[in-house]
Amino acid sequence: MDSHRLSWLLIALALLVAVATAAKLPQEEAPVEEVPTEEAVEEVPLAAAVLAPLPVAILRSNQVNPDEFGAHSSDFEAENGIIFQFSGSEGALGGANMIGSWSYPLEDGSIASVSFVADENGFQPQSDLLPVAPAFPHPIPQFVLDQIEFARLEDERRAQEEAAGATDEQ
Secondary structure: OOHHHHHHHHHHHHHHHHHHHHHHOOOOOOOOOOOOOHHHHHHOOHHHHOOOOOOOOEEEEEEEOOOOOOOEEEEEEEOOOOEEEEEEEEOOOOOEEEEEEEEEEOOOOOEEEEEEEEEOOEEEEEOOOOOOOOOOOOOOOHHHHHHHHHHHHHHHHHHHHHHHHHHHHO
16 A cells, blocks of 8 residues: 555544544533513614624715826825825836825814825835834933943054054064
């Protein structure tokens, strides 16, 4: 018997053992859910009864496909306050350069907005929503500044010695 056929035989045997073992395991009965009465259904608020969100209408949608120079743009506005717009063109290195922004209403009624530039330098978003690195927590201690200065002077001295040694060898 070749190894391929033996492998399939072992797999089939393993599956048969797994099915036989599973059939012997104790079975749990699924809990029976109670059907709500008419009184209980009437007490459920309408908002809780809605399971799927309603579709959002698009109020404005414009798209300009790339022209012979690669210039393109798109923008839309939805009835829920979401606005997205961008425009772009072909970059000097062949990639797409784009600028744009999007905004949407927050639960507190304020508007969240993000503007961006995407070009040869990557995607560069700007927004008050984005995290900002914290300021350095404390001033640099003087002994650290002294050590940095000492290392700089040591590097300078070593470079002068190497330059003087190279001059002496000639």
